[in-house]
Amino acid sequence: MKTLCMTIEPLSAFGTPLKGDTLFGQFCWQAAYDETLLSVPFSEALAMYATRPFAVFSSAFPALPEGGIALPRPQSPLELLFDLSDLGRDERIGERKKLKKKKWLLCHRDRSLPNLRAARYLSDEEFAEAAGLDTQGAPISEFLHSHNSINRLSGTTGEGFAPYATRVDVHAPGLKLALFVGHDPTVLSQDALVRGLERIGALGFGRDASTGLGRFRVCDCRPAELARLGAAQPNALYTLAPCVPDMALYLDALFTPFTRFGRHGDHLATSGKPFKNPVIMADEGALFFPKDLAAALEYPYLGKALGGLSKIQEGTVGQGYALYLPVGLEVAQ
């Protein structure tokens, strides 16, 4: 499997966060409608997905100029990432409040990540300054968008006026996002991958795409070697997308559970059963400590394929895989 680092630019608000498993699902619909995207029939690609995934998508993360990427701070207790041992009780409480705001782990697509204790963490404000963004708040903010419907006869919102608001994510103007994609070049070429993503960006990603949400542009695509971006002496794997790990392979794990109440896409979204079976996943930014590190590092991804998700579409698969960065973190055994 080869890994690429893509840069995308959001062109509108998003109704669905750009998470790896959702991106994979949307890409599958592109492959289902366009048989030229994959070099094998789509049904064949799905059949071998559990043993040989043709694509593994990371979530999209805020990018900095000159190749910097802001990843979510690892899902671990603050004391493991920051040294607070020299501080008194009151100072420690004050410092913890400050450190909680440092939500981003800074990495670089061309440089190795130091040990997580020595890494640089940024708050929203620090990120905005480093990225040269013209915003005081978070790089990605939530807003409410009000809607109503028009009575076709009166041309007004009329009787039964029922406005409703939907939550959308709005990226700071000028913000670009970094996305890692692992792909099997014998099944999915780089050109086809970019073409599929450009199509998703042109028609809209996720919820309410037909009314303007989820537009993006692919700006750049270059090879990336995640093993080289990670720490020189790793002992853990930091995930770049929600995943379902095989816990038998790990000594320990630090993660935040994330329940994916998935929906079918495309025409199945308006079927009698639009929802898939829910899946409990480990959200991105999780840390897994493998029993056999060398064996884990043989593959650029961890986790497993998800099956049995749908009551109406046999053979539906979900991305339980996640690309990872090898990281170093000292943890008392």
Next chain:
Amino acid sequence: MKLHKICSYTGKIILKSGLHIDSGDMEMHIGGTDRVVIKHPHKLEPYIPGSSLKGKTRALLELESGFMAFTGGSPLSPKNLGQALNDKMRAKGEAIVKFFGTGGSELDETSNFGPTRVSFADSYLNDAWKKKAKDNRWPLTEVKSENSINRINGTAQNPRFIERVPEGTEFDFSISFKVLFEGEDKLFEDLLFKGLKLVELDALGGSGSRGYGRVAFQFAEQEIQARFAACNPF
């Protein structure tokens, strides 16, 4: 069902009168404008949401289709198609449902319309126009004061302040649709042009009966513009 192609249309929406698309702001501002227009949350510049453009285009096409006699003003659903008075009316209704999409609860077991074909992007301010406005120090929005006049004593009452995007403002639009069956490209282009023509003849946003929201569509490609200009919605 197979993706044959994606048809994309870009161009400018030029305001021929003040436009008010409400933000749905629920906060009270003492001494402030009563109703403000929707703005980009970071840039604070007005824009036309894709949902407003899609909704109005669909509403006018449904009104023209003749189905409104059966739906009571609600959006056209596949369940209404059986009430068509003739084949032509049914074909119009089916094209609308395929093009604009429908909710799952509105489908019956035999429906097979496929996914929503069209995608309307949000229309943001045109860069050249924005520069022109900045250079000339034109405001991006204006506040129009309105009142009503008591018919007996002839004096004003109910004063209110409505924010609008001024006449002359230009937005960039982008509309795409998927072609999943041979020959649907012509069908859907005709439907789209007809819908946008109806929007030109009607109005976008609020207070259309009082002169707000007159717009003109100007396509980037001349050939497409010529086809659009030749379209007669009736």
